[in-house]
Amino acid sequence: MEKIKFIIDGKEVEAVKDQNVLEVAQENGIYIPNLCSNPEVKSSGGSCRVCLVEAHQNGRMRLVTSCNYPVREGLEVKTETPLVKRIRKGILELMLARVPDAEVVVELARENGIEEPRFKKDEGDNYRYKCIACGLCVQVCEEVVGVSAIAMLNRSYEKKPGTPYMKPSEVCIGCGACAYACPTGAISIKDQGDTRKIWGKEFKMHTCSVCGKPYIPEAQIDWIVETTGKDRSFFDKCPDCR
Amino acid sequence: MAVDINKIDEIISSHERSEESLLSILQSFQRELNYVPEEGIKRLSESFGVPESRIFAMATFYKALSLVPRGRHTIKVCMGTACHLKGGGLILEAIERELGVERSGTTKDMRFSLETVNCVGACAMAPVVVVDNEYHGHASPSNVHNILKKYE
Ligand code: SF4
Numbered sequence: 294m295e296k297i298k299f300i301i302d303g304k305e306v307e308a309v310k311d312q313n314v315l316e317v318a319q320e321n322g323i324y325i326p327n328l329c330s331n332p333e334v335k336s337s338g339g340s341c342r343v344c345l346v347e348a349h350q351n352g353r354m355r356l357v358t359s360c361n362y363p364v365r366e367g368l369e370v371k372t373e374t375p376l377v378k379r380i381r382k383g384i385l386e387l388m389l390a391r392v393p394d395a396e397v398v399v400e401l402a403r404e405n406g407i408e409e410p411r412f413k414k415d416e417g418d419n420y421r422y423k424c425i426a427c428g429l430c431v432q433v434c435e436e437v438v439g440v441s442a443i444a445m446l447n448r449s450y451e452k453k454p455g456t457p458y459m460k461p462s463e464v465c466i467g468c469g470a471c472a473y474a475c476p477t478g479a480i481s482i483k484d485q486g487d488t489r490k491i492w493g494k495e496f497k498m499h500t501c502s503v504c505g506k507p508y509i510p511e512a513q514i515d516w517i518v519e520t521t522g523k524d525r526s527f528f529d530k531c532p533d534c535r
Numbered sequence: 536m537a538v539d540i541n542k543i544d545e546i547i548s549s550h551e552r553s554e555e556s557l558l559s560i561l562q563s564f565q566r567e568l569n570y571v572p573e574e575g576i577k578r579l580s581e582s583f584g585v586p587e588s589r590i591f592a593m594a595t596f597y598k599a600l601s602l603v604p605r606g607r608h609t610i611k612v613c614m615g616t617a618c619h620l621k622g623g624g625l626i627l628e629a630i631e632r633e634l635g636v637e638r639s640g641t642t643k644d645m646r647f648s649l650e651t652v653n654c655v656g657a658c659a660m661a662p663v664v665v666v667d668n669e670y671h672g673h674a675s676p677s678n679v680h681n682i683l684k685k686y687e
């Protein structure tokens with residue numbers, strides 16, 4: 294691993310070549326707002342654009358998304374210039390108009406001086422109302438879970454995650470990783486008794502033999518047993534009672 | 536509507552079994568079956584080992600692919616700037632009334648599918664209606680009937 298040095302907000306920092314700017318900033322206690330990138334998901338990031346910063350290199354400056362911009366020797370990053378603030382504000386204002394119910398977006402917009410967008414707010418009544426169409430849920434389902442039950446459907450302003458034909462998916466295991474990863478809490482997941490409902494499909498939950506709490510969908514156990522060869526009896530007890 | 540499974544399999548097997556063929560197979564479905572059937576996506580997913588969600592997403596991405604059967608003829612009403620100013624909206628309404636079908640819909644007898652497009656590059660003839668690949672310029676609500684009657 295090749296170590297390099299570069300400058301971020303006037304401070305010289307050390308990093309591994311090709312690490313992304315956002316990650317290095319966080320390691321050095323510099324806050325850059327971000328929504329769609331998740332360090333556990335390689336294919337994530339680059340979509341919401343709230344993480345943008347100024348990247349100066351070879352006498353030129355570009356606005357880049359810090360979550361997927363690789364650090365290099367000689368790079369200088371500025372995270373809070375008037376330009377960055379102005380553009381980020383614009384992005385957040387549009388986003389707020391799009392998903393006025395998404396708490397994180399409302400909060401981020403407020404931090405950046407926006408209470409009310411000047412644009413007409415979107416209306417809707419389903420999960421899409423909070424969705425910023427970043428694609429993280431789909432990336433998690435494909436890359437981390439390995440199931441690809443959902444994909445980004447349609448395009449442009451109609452883009453949204455969903456299952457084929459918006460029907461209960463044949464391959465979904467009900468793990469809920471998509472809902473957990475979603476930055477805006479846009480995916481509805483409901484656990485009631487020993488049933489979980491997600492993406493319009495119901496899953497029977499497996500109950501812990503000690504505390505009696507339903508804690509994991511049967512379908513997820515099947516999937517883990519099938520793909521990793523783990524012994525089924527491992528799931529008799531929930532993580533708290535193991 | 537019953538889908539022709541043999542036809543689907545025939546289309547799939549006439550292409551190379553690689554991810555790059557996916558789009559052209561979907562286009563073949565569209566061309567030969569007039570739409571991309573659910574069964575086609577399923578079988579394609581099974582035989583290529585590509586998740587169904589990904590193929591479905593592809594089919595929703597391209598305007599040229601339809602998930603429901605299309606009519607024998609496609610009407611495109613231009614809504615580009617020039618046509619819009621020259622009353623493209625009224626033409627659209629007239630066609631909707633004439634055929635009893637809404638924008639993006641297909642008539643019950645499968646004769647026509649109605650769509651709107653943003654500029655077909657024939658602004659001098661505005662407002663324009665394109666049926667299949669024939670351009671009808673200077674359309675008006677009153678000659679809509681005449682334009683459509685020759686298509687069976
Ligand atoms: S549901 Fe959440 S994770 Fe998925 S695209 Fe929408 S905002 Fe992103």
Ligand code: FES
Pocket residue numbers: 326327328329330338339340341342343344345358359360361
């Ligand atoms: S966090 Fe970088 S683009 Fe969304």
